Amino acid sequence: MDFLSTPIKTAVSTLTQQLDTPFFVYDLDKxxxxxxxxxxxxxxxxxxxxKANPLSKIIQSLDNAGFNFDVASKGELEQVLAQGISSERVLxxxxxxSPKQIKHFIARGVRIFVAESLNQVNWLNQHAQQQGIQLQVLLRVQLRWPEGEKNPLGGDSLTPFGLGCDEWQALNTADYPALHFDGLHIFQWGNMLSTQKLSELWSQMINPLTALAxxxxxxxxxxxxxxxxxxxYTRDDNTLQWDELIQALAKIKQDAGVDELWMELGRYAVGECGHYANPVVERKLNYNQQQVILSGGINHLLRPAVTSQDFPVNLLRESQAPLQSMSLYGPLCTALDCLGEHSLPEDLNEQDWLVFSQCGAYGFSESMPYFLCHELASEYVIQNGNISCIRQVEDASHYLR
Ligand SMILES: Cc1ncc(COP(=O)(O)O)c(C=O)c1O
Incomplete structure (x- = not known):
């Protein structure tokens, strides 16, 4: 798999003629x-x-395609509404x-909620009654599987996302007249690359969920x-085939006997459209290891430090030089600021730029931009073949008080 297409290379090369700090570029045409x-x-x-990427232009693309919107904070809600999207399409x-957040969401017109606790059910009902409205509510369920697996979304570990079946048993739905309990929500596994594994997990959920309902x-x-x-995220990783997934999902929908099957996609929707271009600051040999120090690191892309999974990277310039293993570091004074060990052309030097791919999801907004007061990354889009700047680079004086 080639993560860096020729149109992206051309666009990034054009931008690097004008810029000297790291930037994101999103290919909206793709x-x-x-x-x-x-x-x-x-x-x-x-x-x-x-949460995967709240940039206005990305949200507008999703809107134009006909997606609805899952938001998890007041900031995300306001960003979606600011794009002219109706609150009826927000979950x-x-x-x-919090009760305060629920009140705000209701006041802004949101009517569909996933409740993750008994308190949330209570607060949703209270605020809906105060406003004389009805809400559609799904209960978020957290299941346990015998063969435990670790996963950033929790997998089989205990997380604060929803409640177990036993805990939900305490709910008497008749006590909440302002709520329509129309279904269940379950999500415990992130970045899955096998349709078969996903099908197995989804299938195993049906019995406990229907029993709970x-x-x-x-x-x-x-x-x-x-x-x-x-x-x-690597050349050897499997790629999910959408047609196969849809077949598997149609079967789950039928087996569960539901009218509607919903998914809120983040990574799979937008992950592949984004790239992060990063200038090389310095190269050095240390304890026999080739080290490359970059202008940006986990201040712009935190995910490698959190998940131990790197973003794939390419040298922007064409090079026929043999590949050599190099460790890539960002500018922060912490050993966490490492963007991985990669094979790169051995003639890589201080004039070069590296381009990280698959950065459209959990990139710019999943970062730690304030530590050490470096610039915030700028953000560009390619739309109808044209490049435009959505966010200029911002230096630390912009946010320091
Ligand atoms: C409730 C919920 N739905 C959907 C998503 C998106 O997940 P993904 O990026 O794996 O599609 C998340 C991500 O954390 C989430 O918390």
Whole structure:
């Protein structure tokens, strides 16, 4: 798999003539083609998990493609509404829905919520009653599997996302007249790359979920499977085939007997459209290891430090030099600031730029930009073949007080 296409290389090269600090570039033309494909089916209702990338232009592409929006904070909600998107197309997930946040969401017109605790159910009902409105609510369920597996979304570990079946048994749905309990939500596995494994996990969820719905007297109209569809981060990773996934999802929908199957996609929707270009500051040999110090690191792309999984990288310039193993570091004074060990042309030097790919999701907004007061990365888009700047580079004086 080639992570860096020729049009992206050309666009990044053009930008590097004018810029000397790291920047993100999102290929909206590629994104729009991909999103059209995702929407060309009737089995799954698709929402966009805004946390993956809240940039206005990205949200607008998802809107144009017909996606709905999953938001998990007031900031995400306001960003979606600021793009002219109706609150009827917004769903609120997330473990920290305070009464204050719920009140704000209701006032802004949101009517669909995933409840993650008994308190949230209570608060949703209270605020809905105060406003004289009805809300559609899905309960988020956290299941346990016998063969435990680790995963950033929790997998089989205990997380604050939703409640176990036993804990939900305490809910008497009849006590909440302002809420329509229309379904269940479950999502515990991130960045999955096997349709078969996903199918197995989803299949195993059906019995416990339908049993829970029965005990709670909920007619299971909607099953929301969250996100979790992965993208390759190395050349050897598998790539999920959308047609196969849709077949698997259609079967799950039928087996669960639900009217609607929902997913909120983040990574799979936007991950592949983004690249991060980063100038080389210095190269040195240290204890026999080739070290490359870059202008940006986990201040702009935190994910490698959190998941131990690197973004794939290429040298921007063409080089026929043999490849050599190099460790890539960012500018922060912490050993965490490492963007991985990669094979790169041995003539790489201080005039070069590296381009990291698969950075469209969990990039700019999943970072630690303030530590050491470096610049915030700028953000560009390619739309109809034209490059435009959405965010100029901002230096630390912009946010320091
Ligand atoms: C509730 C919920 N839905 C969907 C997503 C998106 O997940 P992904 O990026 O794996 O598609 C997330 C991500 O954390 C989430 O918390």
């Amino acid at each position: 994104l729009n083609t991909h999103l059209a494909r995702l929407m060309a089916q009737t089995d799954v209702k698709l929402w966009y998990a805004v 609120n997930t997330g473990p920290a829905k 029965n005990t709670l007297n909920i007619t299971l109209k909607i099953l929301d499977l969250g996100g979790g569809l992965g993208i390759p």
